[in-house]
Amino acid sequence: MKRQMLDTGWTISRLRGPSTAPTLPNTIPAAVPGNVHLDLMAAQLITDPYLDVNEISQDWIGRSAWRYRLAFDWDGEDAERIDLSCLGLDTAARLELNGTALGETRNMHRSYRFDIGDHLKSGRNELIVDFQSAYEHGEDVRKQLGSAADIPQNYPGPSNLIRKMACNFGWDWGPTVVTSGIWKPIAIESWSKARLGSIRPEITLQGSQGVARLHVEIEWAEKGTDSAALVLSVGGKRAEVRVAQGETHALIECRIDNPRVWWPHGMGGQPLYDLDLQLLGSDGATLDHWKRRVGFRSVRLDTTPDEIGSAFTLVVNDVPVFARGANWIPDDCFLPRVTRERYRERITQARDANMNMLRVWGGGIYETDTFYEECDAAGIMVWQDFLFACATYPEEEPVYSEIEAEAREAITRLMPYASLVIWNGNNENIWGYFDWGWQDVLGNRPWGAGYYLDLLPKLVAEIDPTRPYWAGSPYSGSMEIAPNADEHGCKHIWDVWNEVGYETYRNYIPRFCSEFGWQAPPTFATLAQSVREKDRAPASPGVLHHQKATTGNDKLLMGLEDWFPHPQNFDDWLFVTQLNQARAISYGIDHMRSHRPTCMGTIVWQINDCWPVTSWAAVDGAGRKKPLWYALKHSYAPHLLTIQPRGDGLAAVAVNDATLFWRVPFTAERFDFNGTLLARHHVWRILCDRFENTDIDIPSDVATPGDPSREFLRARLGDAEAWWFFEKDMKLQYPKPRFDIESADTPDGITVTVTAQSLLRDVCLFVDRISPNAEVDDMLINLAPGESRRFKVKGISREAFDDADLSTVLRTANQVAEPQHH
Structure with a gap:
């Protein structure tokens, strides 16, 4: 087998589209793999769609048809068979070689192979790939389907009718940038x-x-x-x-x-x-x-009925695993930009946050082989959705055959990867059918159940019998039981954030929570690079454009109720909403992990972003860690100690996800905000076996405050610690934050030592305010009076730190509850 890569010399030109489109040169240099947007940016014919509100004025790109053209030489080598191998064409394309049609493609998620031996000639050849607008392609499919196409979906565009990355058409965290192009390698393969x-x-x-x-x-x-x-x-x-x-x-x-x-x-x-x-x-x-x-390993899904309902536990090498993870979306709207280095950085961020699972969500893509290779190497389990999300899907032709061919190829391609541990039929479609009013619109028309309950499980059983399949997220395991039930299967929790505060997490003890989340803006450095307004404000045009959730900014403020006063300036808004996101998700994870083995997984929405945006992500669109990332690192620690309500009192819960038993001293102490010890409970040894939880009662004289507005509880189990405040921040009589700060050079950066003179809650160092490339090793640290914490900082000099205005760099929860200072 010989392979000639067709990766240089391409041009693109616009064939047709909206009359509002600007005049373009007849030919524009094109990168392959790539897409039209990237080529237009490289030629400086458009500005970056991620900046300011540029996205709006560039809608014509996705509504246009484009031609890729390549002139290449062929040496006429003697081979019995010569194929054109196309690993990824986005999306509806017609291919022509030397004036002869080779065929058409209709699926971004499939590869295609054409026999071109009779059409190649020695010397110069011309290959043309014409891409129809995805919108136009969607209209063609709609006409073919007739009334079968008039079925519900939650987002604009024809993503439920065509086989293209759904979030290209916009999501509640993503822009509408509808791409076209040769997005994976294309080559001539000759063989005998x-x-x-x-x-x-x-x-x-x-x-x-x-x-x-x-x-x-x-x-x-x-x-x-x-x-x-x-x-x-x-x-x-x-x-x-x-x-x-x-x-x-x-x-x-x-x-x-x-x-x-x-x-x-x-x-x-x-x-x-x-x-x-x-x-x-x-x-x-x-x-x-x-x-x-x-890699050699075994995996199965335990759904054994029990006294609660039925389990939902992944079992790897015969060991039940608590899944500590996050949902993964495409890391860029422009997929060819996601390099191996970027995948590795993102997956390392997941691992460093103590995650062991990423869920590849069904509105994106089956990821490139590189993603799974990096997950294999890092030990990150992959939950893989089939590509259906938040919509009903026709089961008629021409859609059905495309989906079957796509699924067969995806299952086969991803089988080698040890990290892939479960296939999932869809994202929220069964839930939508039962709870979102879809049945009233559908009548008796097919809506996708035939894929999730029949086609896909048969294909997985036939092609990949080594892995479990589940029909949906969320799904209870039966169409007779509510799909989002606590007692069975996997659950999504979205009333929290959308309707109610995060205290409601404690109302649920799911068997496995595969989606839950809370929003916050990206880091300051990312916002500053993507929104270049003179006067930035939460509702300024640029900042608001980078918030895609319906009434998202209103929900950010609603979520602060009783916790923090509404921020009065942009800097406070940025900090307090990021802090609230981190608090909310820790609250949910700590609660659910404390209920192992009833609950055996928490998959946060979401780890990453595809562009700079206010979203649920822990790592923003520029790859910078938000406070949520540090909260995940703490709450996903293999040794977690958390204080939780139990009965009429409080208990400390030791959660041991490590492979050795945990046997260390335990102390619970109640202090006032001045640091005075008010009550203490000590146990010489607590034993928490591996992969188990241990509830440790805290005596009522320690757990009951004299003045709940001025006291806190602190528990320690070995190196793990947990804090408990008896009221929400607005009712706490916080002292004004007082501290000393020192910096020192180290071989790979600096250390910053913060010494508390007063109680400091949720100490954060936003070093990206000083340099966009700076990063700190930890955040969200509580310090009692007299305690110190040394933070490691990379990407910044000591001089730059010492010269910086620390008023926006070092932040604590005390500062944003100013009205309560005493």
């Missing part, structure tokens, strides 16, 4: 005799053996070819099978005794083995080969 077609590797553990069983399809160039051989090598083992001429399917297997086992992050290592599959001709020459890094 035979090549490897699809390869389905079942990589698992059976007892003490690692099993690599590969179902291989072979494509033959012509009928009189000699036989071939498949050779599989993995973990020092080798297997070979002969393949008769014309035989299109083969099975080959290696078994490894006592392999090193792949574990989720925090439970063990992530050893990966080189797996090599070769297709050899009768003369021993290599015709084709396929390589992957694989």
Whole structure:
């Protein structure tokens, strides 16, 4: 197999579109892989759509048809078969080589292969790829479907009718930037005799053996070819099978005794083995080969009925795992910009926040192989949605066949990755059917249930029997039980944030919470780079444009009720809304983790952003960590100590997600805000076994305040600690924050030591205010009077820190509750 990449020399031109579009040059240089928006930016024909309100004036791009053109040379090499391999075309395209039509594509999420041997010529060739506007393509499908297309969806655009990344059409955190282009590599592949077609590797553990069983399809160039051989090598083992001429399917297997086992992050290592599959001709020459890094592990989903309802627990290598994770959306609206380095940075941020799972959400894409490779290496389990989100979907043609072909390819492509542990049918569509009024609109028309309850489970069982499948998120496991029930399956909690305050999290004890979240703006540095207004304010045009949730800013303020006064300036608004987001999510996670094993997973909405925006993300669109990221790091710690209401009193709950038992002294103390010790309880040793919780009663004389507005409770279990305040911030008689601050040089940055002279709650250092590239190692730290904390800061000099105005750099909760200072 020889491969000639077609990655240079492309141009684009606009074929048709709205009359409002600006006049463009006849040809514009194009990058492949890439898309039209990126090419227009590179040619300086548009400004960055992420800046200010540029998105609005660039709508014409997504409503236009575009032509990609490439002139390339071919040396006329002698091969029995020559194919054009297209790994990703976005979305409805027509391909033509030297004036001859090759075919059409209708799915961004599939790859395509065209036999071009009869159309290539020695010397100069011309390849044209014409992309229809996604909106126009949607209208074509709508006409084909007739009344079957008039079914509900929650967001604008035709994303439920066409197979394109749904959030391209705008979401409550994303802009409307409807892309076109060759978004993955395109190449000419020439081969003779035979090549490897699809390869389905079942990589698992059976007892003490690692099993690599590969179902291989072979494509033959012509009928009189000699036989071939498949050779599989993995973990020092080798297997070979002969393949008769014309035989299109083969099975080959290696078994490894006592392999090193792949574990989720925090439970063990992530050893990966080189797996090599070769297709050899009768003369021993290599015709084709396929390589992957694989990990041996087993996974199943435990849904055993119990006295509450039924479990929802992922079991890896026969060990029940509490999933500590976040939802993943595309990391950029312009997918080709997401490099391996960026994937690695984001996945490292997840791991460093003590996560062990990312859920690839159904309104985006099946991620690139790079994403799963990085998750394999980091020990981050992947929950993979099929690509259906917040809408009903036609089950008629031409949609059904596209979806089946897409799902078959996606399952097959992602099978090698140890990190992938569960397939999920859709995001919120079963919930929508039952609870969002869809049935009144639908009547008896199909709406997608046939995919989630029939097609997809059959395909997973047929193609990838090593992994569990679940029909939806949320879903109870039965169409007879409410889809968002606490007692069964996986749950989404969205009345919190949308309607009620985060105290309501304690009303729920789900079996697994696969979505819950709270909004906040991005970091100051990211806002400053993307909104260039002279007068920034929460409701200024630029800031408001970077808030896509309906009444989102109003909800930010509603969520402050009783906790904090409404901020009076932009800096306070930025800090207090970010602080409230961090508090809200910690509150929810700590509560749900304290109820293990009833609850066995919390998947926060969301870890990342696709552009600079006010959203639920912990890491903003420029890759900077919001206070929420630090809150996740604390609340997802393998050793968590949290104080929770239990009965009429309070208990400390020790949560041990580590692989060793936890046996350390326990202390609970009540102080006043001046630091005076008022009551104390000490236990010489508390034992919390691995993967278990231990409730530790706090005696009422310690847990009951004399003056709830001026006292706090603090518990320690070894190095873990938990704080409890008896009132919301607005009712607390906080002292005015007083502290000393010192900086010192270190080999890789500086340290900043904060010494509290008064109680300091939620100490945050916003060093991005000094330099956009600066980062601190921790935030949201409580300090009692006399205590010190040393923060490590990268990306800034000591001189720059010492010269900075610290009024917006060092913030505490005490400051924003100023009216209550005493």
